[in-house]
Amino acid sequence: MQIALQTVALPSGTPDTLEVFILDIKEEAHRLPQALAILNKDEQDRHNWYNHPTSARRFALTRAALRQRLAERTGGEATALRFEYGPHGKPALRASQLRFNVAHSGQYALIAISTTHDVGIDIERHASTAPLDTLSSSIFSDEERAWCAGDSARFYALWCGKEAMIKADGTGFSVANGMPVAMLRDDGSYISPRPGLQAWSLAMPPGYAAALALLADEPSSHA
Known part of the structure; x- marks a missing residue:
């Protein structure tokens, strides 16, 4: 099997x-x-x-x-x-x-x-009934909330990027308690909160967002 x-x-x-x-x-x-x-x-x-x-x-x-x-x-x-x-x-x-x-x-x-x-790595299904504004206020910084600005696609892209980075980092942080700004660039990469940590958005089926993160041996040029 x-x-x-x-x-x-x-x-x-x-x-x-x-x-x-x-x-x-x-x-x-x-x-x-x-x-x-x-x-x-x-x-x-x-x-x-x-x-x-x-x-x-x-x-x-x-x-x-x-x-x-x-x-x-x-x-x-x-x-x-x-x-x-x-x-x-x-x-x-x-x-x-x-x-x-x-x-x-x-x-x-x-x-x-x-x-x-x-x-x-992280994947999230877009939930049409999710209170995105309430969630954003509790887990995102002011800068991150401004970047999302009520845009559900950006919300899930940011959520996935942060979760993927947290999981690659392996330090026990959560989205809600400490991973700094990780907004998405036009090329699909994320702004990394620290050297050596890289992340990218992944293409997924409709209605889903996903991101991949790596903790590199050498600092990223995007850091």
């Missing part, structure tokens, strides 16, 4: 040591029983913890797809992979230099894998 993943086209400037994949959870929903068989007991328990079957299915399929892709890269068995977690909960593959990150929202999940950089 192989969960189908599609390769995401990456923006100019991203290293060739990076891959990003998109998973269509709705299309792969029929593979849930096989996906659960790949997961370890803790992961199966987490699947069972979810109250909503859609959320449970999204988690299980994404984690199983991650295991399969990492197994392909390492030459191991998907069921035998062991994860460890940093002080802020970021997972890593035990005894491997591969770095990875996942995100899911609505119908889709993203998986990013790098051999050279810490990576963060």
